[in-house]
Amino acid sequence: MRAGVINNLIVVSDLHCGCQLGLCPPEGIQLDEGGSYMPSPLQLKMWEFWRYFWREWVPKVTRGDDYAVCCNGDAIDGIHHGSVTQITHNLKDQKEIAYKILSQVVKRKKCVKYIHIRGTEAHSGKSGQIEDELAKSLGAEPDENGKYALWVAHIRVGRGLVFVSHAIGSTSSAAYETSAPQRALIGAIFRAAKANREIPDVLVRSHRHRHIETKIKTYKGYCRSCVTAGWQLMTPFGYRVNPENPPELGGMLIRCGDEDVYTRHEVCEIEPPKEIVL
Numbered sequence: 001m002r003a004g005v006i007n008n009l010i011v012v013s014d015l016h017c018g019c020q021l022g023l024c025p026p027e028g029i030q031l032d033e034g035g036s037y038m039p040s041p042l043q044l045k046m047w048e049f050w051r052y053f054w055r056e057w058v059p060k061v062t063r064g065d066d067y068a069v070c071c072n073g074d075a076i077d078g079i080h081h082g083s084v085t086q087i088t089h090n091l092k093d094q095k096e097i098a099y100k101i102l103s104q105v106v107k108r109k110k111c112v113k114y115i116h117i118r119g120t121e122a123h124s125g126k127s128g129q130i131e132d133e134l135a136k137s138l139g140a141e142p143d144e145n146g147k148y149a150l151w152v153a154h155i156r157v158g159r160g161l162v163f164v165s166h167a168i169g170s171t172s173s174a175a176y177e178t179s180a181p182q183r184a185l186i187g188a189i190f191r192a193a194k195a196n197r198e199i200p201d202v203l204v205r206s207h208r209h210r211h212i213e214t215k216i217k218t219y220k221g222y223c224r225s226c227v228t229a230g231w232q233l234m235t236p237f238g239y240r241v242n243p244e245n246p247p248e249l250g251g252m253l254i255r256c257g258d259e260d261v262y263t264r265h266e267v268c269e270i271e272p273p274k275e276i277v278l
Contacts, residue, residue: 074124
């Protein structure tokens, strides 16, 4: 991949490949024992938005310039919490689904660098080992210790500094969705100031599958804390803990412009079930 100054970073997260509610190619996938799986109608709708995101939205917001891509964790679903929504419990199969999807992103002409962040251990394996194998196969940027999937990353986007990590506190109330991102941003600014380091222009977290953004005015201009949407439909766990706030699908751009570092988000929801008419 080419080196040099990159002014655009695209962030996606929470693909949950290997789940019947996660991202899956429309042609389906082959399983290790010779069988196959075809995506559901809702997965096909989600794939249409994924295709629009990369083919139309990304070229538009990057203005045809080169960009880096960061997958911020939980690229596979794993075997977790006693759930039965997985396509397969064979993690090799799950990793192959994620590779099939993300390799097409990495191969895009304007994608010049790929960064992979480890998600939660319940999905990505103990110490994120499955995601590290996936990241290596995708040609991700390794750290100084040779790890290909990182726990955190400080990414230079033009003259801006972006701090990316997967986890963020969750809430079942839409009224409090800004609380954890704002606390994280204040904490990052405080720690940087205490150590006499540069404060981040943008803090990126994921995990919740719902987008939110907050900002604080600093000497650098507005510093932002963003939580990304995901690429997984409503799960049984979601119906139990938060049926009023369904997951959002989408990703984000961080761009260093002529005057400042700014963000753009592209987010949608899958339409709810049809009404029951009495």
